[in-house]
Amino acid sequence: MYKEIVRFIREAHKTPEAFLPLHEPRFVGNERKYVMDAIDSTFVSSVGAYVDRFEEMMAKAVGAKYAVALVNGTNALHICQILAGVKPGDEVITQPLTFIATANAISYQGAIPHFVDVEEDSMGLSPSALRKRLELIAKVEDGKCINKMTGRRIAACIPMHTFGLVARIEEIVEVCNEFHIPVIEDAAESLGSYSGEKHTGTIGLLGTFSFNGNKTVTCGGGGAIVTNDEALAKRAKHLTTQAKIPHRWEYAHDAIGFNYRMPNLNAAMACAQLEMLDQFVENKRTLAKEYQAFFKDLNKVTCISERPGTTSNYWLNALRFTNKKERDEFLLYTNDHGVMTRPIWKLMNDLEMFKDCPKGELVNARKLDNTIVNIPSSVRI
Ligand SMILES: *Cc1c(COP(=O)(O)O)cnc(C)c1O
Helix, strand or coil: CHHHHHHHHHHHCCCCCCCECCCCCCCCCCHHHHHHHHHHHCCCCCCCHHHHHHHHHHHHHHCCCEEEEECCHHHHHHHHHHHHCCCCCCEEEECCCCCHHHHHHHHHCCCEEEECCECCCCCCECHHHHHHHHHHHEEEECCEEEECCCCCEEEEEECECHHHCCCCHHHHHHHHHHCCCCEEEECCCCCCCEECCEECCCCCCEEEEECCCCCCCCCCCCEEEEECCHHHHHHHHHHHECCECCCCCCCCECCCCCECECCHHHHHHHHHHHHCHHHHHHHHHHHHHHHHHHHCCCCCEEECCCCCCEECCCCCEEEEECCHHHHHHHHHHHHHCCECCEECCCCHHHCHHHCCCCECCCHHHHHHCCCEEEECCCCCC
């Protein structure tokens, strides 16, 4: 069976022999032109026309009022917590099944991750597990949500749209609203993914994106915050620019700020890549359909597909095996045969740094742990 799978994946990528990576970027648009233009302009650092242009393009691409460009997606998560009012010693709810950046960013703010289970289908935070957990441990006092077990405030919730599949984000926001918890969507993997007509990242208070080399759209390294709240957008720009008070020559600052602004050089590339977004997503969705048709007939392995009512960018296609043994055999066979595959991240609560963090019952996360594998998912251009 593994032999057939490898043959199919290779055929789908027209790569009969060479090493086949999980996700390769493609630069076939205006990347060179815009980057050269940025160099010629001498504006290569964090001020420049491409930064402004990228922020406009990004806001338009996701249908948010504002977008702020940052150096990466991890920083975007950090800043969003400050914007949402997370203070050191607070708890921030997130899912155990995510890339480490989500949990790390919570730690950067001196806050404590609190892990709540995911759903089996979307692999995103489960609104029903969230409700159950909050009803068990939380109380609302003076408009603040307090964890009765620890006495700490639950100051934010960061669900993540896993592999570009869309979490039940409206329901998550509804539960969080009841408990006075602001929602920050980690949409790093889901540029081009929609819940109904709404782009991921625009349904909570704030949303974050990443333009790292392995993401759907890349500018080497980059991130963005999106929001419909003007005051938050202004604050994001201010805090990420060393909290410098705008003035023609004075250097004065009114807070401890961060040097998190995206350089114009990267923004030039980001503009060119964003022009390709629709085509990239279309290609990725076509590949996903081909995978789904192929795996439909195979026992023992399922190809994960989008939920009805959602549109996935299929950033990384994922297979689900029935047990760890079969998953490990598949990982070994594919990687031995030059087809890169990768298991899903280790659960955050199993990592040394986060093993003592508060958590709910993680039933689905445990089921998914050791059974999910990502397979090659490039744009095929
Ligand atoms: C990629 C990613 C990030 C941010 O990554 P950066 O490399 O800092 O841009 C954050 N969260 C998730 C889930 C990611 O996949």
